[in-house]
Amino acid sequence: MAKCCRNAKVSVRACPYALPRMFYVYVLESALDKCHYIGSTNNLRRRFKEHNDGKVFATKSRCPFILLYYEAYITEKLARNRESQLKLRGQARVQLFKRIK
Numbered sequence: 001m002a003k004c005c006r007n008a009k010v011s012v013r014a015c016p017y018a019l020p021r022m023f024y025v026y027v028l029e030s031a032l033d034k035c036h037y038i039g040s041t042n043n044l045r046r047r048f049k050e051h052n053d054g055k056v057f058a059t060k061s062r063c064p065f066i067l068l069y070y071e072a073y074i075t076e077k078l079a080r081n082r083e084s085q086l087k088l089r090g091q092a093r094v095q096l097f098k099r100i101k
Contacts (some may be wrong), residue, residue, distance in 0.1 A: 023079035025086065026070040027100070030062035037065070038093075040083040044070060069100050 024044045028037045041047035054060040073079040085092040
């Protein structure tokens with residue numbers, strides 16, 4: 001249970017003023033070697049800070065990063081599916097990088 005902005009205890013989904021929790025797919029570019037990293041998260045600011053602080057094993061040797069692009073999704077499943085498309089399907093990745101340029 002959460003408090004609605006009107007101070008009534010209701011479920012988060014029942015509150016018409018509550019913002020939905022978003023999930024993000026993002027593309028980072030290393031400032032060192034210009035390589036790209038694609039990931040997903042439910043807190044983009046926190047995750048971006050973790051990448052730049054060297055707390056992510058996969059990217060700690062290529063810090064610092066710039067955030068090139070992100071997409072927001074309403075469910076984690078949609079975000080994970082999009083992340084998989086970008087990592088595994090060459091054409092989806094090609095189209096994304098055309099959009100970024």
